[in-house]
Structures are given as C-alpha cells and as structure tokens.
Amino acid sequence: MQSIHIDIVSDIACPWCAIGYARLEQAMAQLSADYLFTLHWRAFELRPEYRGQGELILPALAQKYGRSEQEMHQMQAHLQTLAQSLGINFNKIHARPICNTFDAHRLVKWAAEQGWQTALTQALFNAYFGQAKDVSQPEVLLDCVSEVGLAVAPARTVLANNDYGAVVREEQAYYQQLGISSVPAFIINDQHLLTGAQEPAAWLDAIAELSPLART
Template identity: 60%
Template sequence: MTQKIQIDLVSDIACPWCAIGYARLEQAMKALTPDYQFTLQWHAFELNPDHTGEGEPILPALARKYGRTEEEMRATQEQMIHTARELGVNFEKMQERTTCNTFDAHRLVKWSEEQGQATAMKQALFDAYFGKALDVSDHGVLLNCVRQVGLDQVEAQKVLESDRYVQSVRDDETTYQQAGVSAVPAFIVNRKYLISGAQEADTLVQAFRDISAETE
C-alpha cells in the first residue's frame, strides 16, 4: 500500500540552508518512490522582515549579525557552496549577493501555488538570489523568475501592484512562529511531526519511514 506523506515546508528565499534542505528532500522523496506519495506545501518565513532600502553586502551583514569576522563567514559560505554544488544547486554568486526583503517574493510563491508551480517558482528565486546574486525584492527580477517558470508576467505584475496574498504570507508567519518555528527550513510532516534544519537525505528517508510506521 502506498504511504501518504504531507509536508509543510517553512522556508525563506534568502535562506541558503532552505535551498539545500529542499534539494535533500527531493533526494529523499525520489528514494522512496513509488512506495510513498508526497504532497508538499510551501510556507513563508522571513529571516529579515524589517529590511528596507538598499541592500547591504552579505558578508559584513552576516558578520555583524552573528558576531563573527567576514573571513569566518566567507569560509562558512564556501562550505555551503561546496554542499550545494554536490546537490546540483547553483550557489556560485552567493557571496556577492546583498541583503533584501523577500515579502513580495513570498507573495508570488503563493500565487504560483494556485497554478501548481510553487516549487518551480521557489527554485527560480533561489537560483536568482544565490546563483546570480540578484535582488529578489526587485519587481523586474521577480517577473523574470515568473517568465522562467512559464507563468503569466502580466498577471504577476498585477499581483505585485496589489495587496493580494499579503494576508496569506502574514498568516503563515504568525502560524509557524506561534507553533515554535524560529529557524528554517522546518518540515512539518503529516501536520504533526517537526523536522528542523537541512537534514541529509538519508535522515529524511528514515524519518519518513518511522513516521509511517507510527501511523499505521
């Protein structure tokens, strides 16, 4: 009998571990096919919700945030670039990016979800930010991501110029903060079990098997 797994994935576009975590999740889901059937829904989280104005170069911003030196942050990011490369994820310009607000990007993910393209949109945004060091608060960049996934740019522009999905994004953020999610990625499995962090694919595979065994 096919096991059904529902995953609510809480993440931010500006979070490198979220991109790595999803790539590892893909590996885990593939390893369990066809015995498991997965349903995935993305949920919004902002690492820097109060960000306004011009972006700051990422290395000094992270160094200040974590109380580390820029060289330490550069070394940490190099490790992430290596991990991403092994997973086939483009992080080639992650050290050239700047801080930015991701609220509108989350709104477009919500819009894309209605057309069955939320994952494709999320991946396009990850690629724009980490692979190309583009500002994913810029509407031109966002519309280019829309074009890449084959969705209607005119309709997307209308979304960006309106307040559509504003409440949906805020509801996500409130819901998961109240549920105790303070770091991302966070995987809520079958609306009951929390897996925190960008776990290795093998770890996720075992977790899904254990959860299925508990619910049988």
C-alpha cells in the same frame, strides 16, 4: 501508494532552505515507488523589517555573528561547495545583497494556486544565490515568473495590488505561534517536525516513524 504531505517553512533568503529541499528531493526519489508526496511551501521571513537596498550580505553576517568578513567568506564557500554537490547553483552566494522577501513569498502563494510553487521557489533560490540578484525587486521577481513559464501580466498585478499579503502575514504568525523560530522546518503529515537541512537518511527515518512502508 501512501500519501505524505510536507509543509516546508522556509525563506527565499535562507541558503539552508535550498540545501534542505535538495536533500528532501533525494529522499523522495528513494521512496517514490511507495509514496506520493505533496509539498506546500510556507512563508517565513528572516529579515521582515529590512527596507534597505544593495547592502551586501558578508559585512552584515560578520557584524551579526561577531566574526570577520574573511571567516564569513569561508563559511559561504563551504555552503557553495555543499550546494554544488547537490546540483544547486550557489555561484554568487558571496555577492548576494540583503533582501526583503515579502513580495517573493506573495508570488509563491500565487504560483501555488497554479501548481508551480516549487518551480518558482527554486527559480528564486537560483536568482538569489546563483546570480546575486535582489529578489525584492519587481523585475527580478517577474523574470523568475517568466523563467518557469508562468504568465507575467497577472504576476505583475499581484505585486501591484499587494495580493496575498494577508495570507503571508497570517501564515508567518501561525508558524511562529507553533514555536518555529528558524528555518528550514518541515512538518510531515501534521505530525512530525523535522528541523534544519537534514540528510536524506534522516528523512527516511522520519517517514519510517509514520509508516512501516519506509522500513522495507
């Protein structure tokens, strides 16, 4: 069985990151007989400067893209339908607040050391897009930790002590230096870059470029 390592450069606040991962899961399921996949979630903040609280996403998106709130609502509805087809909960995508995700990324780094980074990332996606919770808030983050079965007390210590903060900053700087300016971005075996929420077929093609096994 051949090993495939994938670095997933993403942000908790990015709906396409959740969709892109769901599509990757579909591709991995198709290739599971021949490949052993390992994943590493890499930090990227869409709004690293944001320090507000409670500002809703639709007005901010409308201002950013020069569209009406109604247009942005329709775009979010499209994402909700797409997510539903992939089994993802985006039920509150319209109502989600703008969040700073730095602390969420710190907890994902902590969870990675215990082999739970994907589970925690998915719980965070669900809290944000499915429940419109503010994933910058400590209690929301700790609820996600508890949901996946990790111990809350050490996670609380991580948040209180700013643990893994330097790791997150260094990681973001590294991928920015590589030229990654939007997410999701997927790096396969340190050789092949796949950007955006690609369909499973694109994943099969990308892996086929690295190994003849995917062509059989």
